[in-house]
Amino acid sequence: MTRPDPAGETGPVGETGPVGEAELAGERAYLRRGHAALAGMRAEAENTQVAGGDPVDDKVTIAYLRIARQRRIAGLADGDGTAPLFFARLDYAPDSDGGPAATGGPAATGGSGGPAASGGPAASGGPAASGEPDASGRWGATEVPGVAGRRFYLGRRHVREAAGDDPLVVDWRTDVARPFYRAHRGDPMGVLRRRRFGHDGAELTAFEDEFLSRPVRSTGDAAPDGYGDGTPDADGGDHGDKGGARTAVVAAGGLLEREIERPRSGPMRDIVATIQPEQDEIVRAELSVSLCVQGAPGTGKTAVGLHRAAYLLFAHRERLARAGVLVVGPNRAFLGYIAAVLPALGEFTVRHSTLADLVDDVTVAGADTLDAATLKGDARMATVLRRALHDGLHPPTGPVAVVTRTGRWTVGEEEVAGLFADAAAGLAAGTFRYATGRERLAGRLVNAVRVRAEASGHYLTDGAVRTLARSRTVQGAVEAAWPKVDAATLVRRLLTDPPLLARAADGVLDADEQATLLAAAPPGGARTARWSPADVFCIDEARDLIEGTPGFGHVIVDEAQDLSPLQCRALARRCADGSLTVLGDLAQGTTPWAATSWAAQLTHLGRPDAHLEVLTRGYRVPAEILGFAGRLLPHIAAELTTPTSARTTPGALTLLPTADVAATVTAQVARVRTASGSFAVIAADADLPALAEALRAADLPVDVLGVDGTPSRACLVPASLAKGLEFDQVIAVEPAAIVAGEPHPRLGLRRLYVVLTRAVSDLTVVHADPLPAALRTHVPIRLPVADRDPIAPVIREACLPRSDQTLVADE
Numbered sequence: 111m112t113r114p115d116p117a118g119e120t121g122p123v124g125e126t127g128p129v130g131e132a133e134l135a136g137e138r139a140y141l142r143r144g145h146a147a148l149a150g151m152r153a154e155a156e157n158t159q160v161a162g163g164d165p166v167d168d169k170v171t172i173a174y175l176r177i178a179r180q181r182r183i184a185g186l187a188d189g190d191g192t193a194p195l196f197f198a199r200l201d202y203a204p205d206s207d208g209g210p211a212a213t214g215g216p217a218a219t220g221g222s223g224g225p226a227a228s229g230g231p232a233a234s235g236g237p238a239a240s241g242e243p244d245a246s247g248r249w250g251a252t253e254v255p256g257v258a259g260r261r262f263y264l265g266r267r268h269v270r271e272a273a274g275d276d277p278l279v280v281d282w283r284t285d286v287a288r289p290f291y292r293a294h295r296g297d298p299m300g301v302l303r304r305r306r307f308g309h310d311g312a313e314l315t316a317f318e319d320e321f322l323s324r325p326v327r328s329t330g331d332a333a334p335d336g337y338g339d340g341t342p343d344a345d346g347g348d349h350g351d352k353g354g355a356r357t358a359v360v361a362a363g364g365l366l367e368r369e370i371e372r373p374r375s376g377p378m379r380d381i382v383a384t385i386q387p388e389q390d391e392i393v394r395a396e397l398s399v400s401l402c403v404q405g406a407p408g409t410g411k412t413a414v415g416l417h418r419a420a421y422l423l424f425a426h427r428e429r430l431a432r433a434g435v436l437v438v439g440p441n442r443a444f445l446g447y448i449a450a451v452l453p454a455l456g457e458f459t460v461r462h463s464t465l466a467d468l469v470d471d472v473t474v475a476g477a478d479t480l481d482a483a484t485l486k487g488d489a490r491m492a493t494v495l496r497r498a499l500h501d502g503l504h505p506p507t508g509p510v511a512v513v514t515r516t517g518r519w520t521v522g523e524e525e526v527a528g529l530f531a532d533a534a535a536g537l538a539a540g541t542f543r544y545a546t547g548r549e550r551l552a553g554r555l556v557n558a559v560r561v562r563a564e565a566s567g568h569y570l571t572d573g574a575v576r577t578l579a580r581s582r583t584v585q586g587a588v589e590a591a592w593p594k595v596d597a598a599t600l601v602r603r604l605l606t607d608p609p610l611l612a613r614a615a616d617g618v619l620d621a622d623e624q625a626t627l628l629a630a631a632p633p634g635g636a637r638t639a640r641w642s643p644a645d646v647f648c649i650d651e652a653r654d655l656i657e658g659t660p661g662f663g664h665v666i667v668d669e670a671q672d673l674s675p676l677q678c679r680a681l682a683r684r685c686a687d688g689s690l691t692v693l694g695d696l697a698q699g700t701t702p703w704a705a706t707s708w709a710a711q712l713t714h715l716g717r718p719d720a721h722l723e724v725l726t727r728g729y730r731v732p733a734e735i736l737g738f739a740g741r742l743l744p745h746i747a748a749e750l751t752t753p754t755s756a757r758t759t760p761g762a763l764t765l766l767p768t769a770d771v772a773a774t775v776t777a778q779v780a781r782v783r784t785a786s787g788s789f790a791v792i793a794a795d796a797d798l799p800a801l802a803e804a805l806r807a808a809d810l811p812v813d814v815l816g817v818d819g820t821p822s823r824a825c826l827v828p829a830s831l832a833k834g835l836e837f838d839q840v841i842a843v844e845p846a847a848i849v850a851g852e853p854h855p856r857l858g859l860r861r862l863y864v865v866l867t868r869a870v871s872d873l874t875v876v877h878a879d880p881l882p883a884a885l886r887t888h889v890p891i892r893l894p895v896a897d898r899d900p901i902a903p904v905i906r907e908a909c910l911p912r913s914d915q916t917l918v919a920d921e
């Protein structure tokens with residue numbers, strides 16, 4: 111895929127001036143009109159009554175409609191005051207004949223005349239302009255017809271004044287919005303001007319314009335404001351400040367950077383206003399396409415995954431409303447952190463869950479040794495479990511004789527054996543599950559009796575057939591051949607019954623491995639077994655063999671590098687008929703079974719042919735910090751490309767050697783707690799209680815993040831829960847202890863890599879022990895030298911020498 115880099119094409123940056131102020135005033139007026147329209151839409155929704163049907167017969171339907179109505183009203187809420195109703199404007203170029211297409215909105219042909227003057231989007235035209243998306247939720251093909259010469263405001267949701275009217279604001283997921291994310295001078299996608307708005311809360315404060323294509327104009331026309339004469343600048347671009355007057359830009363420049371650096375004060379935010387082209391390709395990939403995104407820390411994997419969910423729900427609303435969309439995250443703390451993103455985008459139906467919570471009827475109360483947990487998560491366990499299940503089948507050895515009030519009928523030994531063999535063959539071939547096989551055997555047996563009865567002139571009513579099926583004789587015969595099994599019981603039997611395990615694991619697990627499993631049987635009785643986290647997925651695997659697993663239309667799994675093969679299988683069966691978006695980073699794999707290659711992981715996930723996308727441009731972590739953390743990469747995932755950062759922040763990294771870690775951390779917390787935004791002290795899990803105590807003693811209490819908690823503005827985070835989270839300021843405590851907290855040095859370094867890449871603005875590393883050697887080794891960082899990447903030289907200058915200097919001082 112080609113990836114245009116719009117960073118190199120940013121348009122003119124002019125001065126604040128009266129023209130800009132007037133234009134901004136016009137945009138603000140348009141915004142007010144949008145708010146009024148949204149209020150009208152909400153009032154309409156609130157006044158819509160759920161049609162009453164029969165209160166008993168239609169109970170479910172009525173309840174469903176009520177929920178749908180509530181969701182619609184919630185979706186029409188006027189934001190939370192943190193963002194305006196629209197964040198961008200696209201002015202499409204007129205048709206090549208010089209006249210605007212369709213109804214001829216004047217809007218896009220020049221920079222003068224605010225939106226109030228132009229009336230916003232031009233009047234009705236092709237599908238792009240109609241008030242609502244079509245049935246499929248799309249606005250037409252990629253080449254959207256009927257947009258030439260028209261103007262569109264893009265927002266998080268569609269806003270219109272009256273039903274059937276042209277939208278005042280179009281949803282960012284429509285096809286007409288696509289060029290906002292993808293267009294560049296090489297391929298303007300029909301767009302003349304792309305305008306991005308800056309904001310303070312819900313108020314517009316600035317705009318930035320880029321002119322992407324030359325307007326068509328008759329001889330003698332002046333270029334529209336800010337559009338250059340097409341003569342390339344020295345750097346090869348036409349920066350547009352030569353032809354006509356400069357475009358007035360209020361508070362110019364860096365809207366993306368400001369958006370990223372906006373202080374974090376709560377849960378994760380959406381990124382609709384600043385999705386980058388390489389991210390947009392993932393967001394808008396077809397529903398049928400399964401994707402795997404390998405991305406360095408902060409490259410936006412989580413954000414992209416969530417926006418993909420929102421996009422797919424928009425583009426395939428009906429289908430996914432039935433089948434559902436599932437987002438799987440590593441723990442509840444992480445899910446709490448991302449929970450607000452989809453509702454902010456108007457999507458309330460996506461299920462968020464940890465993998466373990468998907469198997470919600472098994473309570474985890476036990477733990478395994480590392481060896482046992484690894485073995486229980488091994489793909490070979492799937493074979494062992496299947497064999498254990500099938501081990502319970504016993505081919506019948508005699509006839510089945512049924513006595514009823516009307517007679518006695520016998521199905522002969524050979525026929526019974528044949529019925530069993532048929533069902534067993536279907537099971538072995540995977541045609542149906544175990545429970546279905548059992549039903550099938552019972553049904554065939556009853557049918558054989560019915561045929562015999564009818565042959566002797568006794569017609570059996572449906573009721574008589576049902577009674578027959580429930581009869582002790584038929585049930586007993588079926589139970590003897592094909593016993594009823596429950597998944598948890600099967601797993602417990604396998605782990606506690608050495609002969610059964612030996613038969614099931616023969617040739618699959620060696621004697622030591624079998625012994626490991628037997629030693630890892632869950633303590634407690636059949637009903638009180640204390641299951642371990644790894645047992646959960648053995649039970650899930652067994653349950654799937656027995657009765658199957660309901661699936662989703664699309665599954666998005668984050669931190670997928672950490673999944674065991676059996677966990678991957680649990681996910682694979684939840685999207686057997688749907689598609690999958692796999693997000694992860696091999697360098698952040700911290701489980702003993704973490705993936706070392708995506709090919710193997712994708713095979714376990716049932717999608718060996720998933721398309722692999724690689725993101726290396728980080729948006730969270732400044733180059734100075736990324737360069738420092740990147741020193742670990744050769745030791746933890748040498749095959750990965752070193753990431754780059756979208757921004758530099760001189761002084762973002764501080765190393766603080768100290769003799770008294772607690773005192774230094776306390777002093778640092780006292781320093782950062784008054785700054786705006788969030789901060790976290792991240793330390794080895796074992797060090798947390800002492801640090802919490804020291805902060806309490808210093809009268810600087812902070813929340814301690816637990817597995818079920820949600821990160822707050824100021825918190826103490828165990829290294830084991832830091833994954834996926836981010837904070838404006840991070841105080842990382844004692845890297846050597848973080849490494850030592852893991853069972854293997856490589857896993858320890860990966861954990862440290864995760865911890866060091868959580869900061870948006872500022873990372874302070876406090877340590878009494880020497881830093882791990884890997885961190886002290888200078889590693890040249892590979893920089894992508896894109897021809898027109900304006901930030902590459904800055905990274906080169908800022909990133910490498912600075913972290914070196916700091917380290918030299920430290921050493």
Ligand SMILES: Nc1ncnc2c1ncn2[C@@H]1O[C@H](COP(=O)(O)OP(=O)(O)OP(=O)(O)O)[C@@H](O)[C@H]1O
Binds near residue numbers: 413730
């Ligand atoms: N295009 C973007 N515009 C603005 N912010 C962005 C963009 N892409 C990513 N971000 C921000 O960068 C931060 C990191 O994003 P995210 O958590 O999705 O990255 P990640 O790849 O999942 O990171 P990790 O692997 O460390 O968990 C978030 O604050 C996110 O909002």
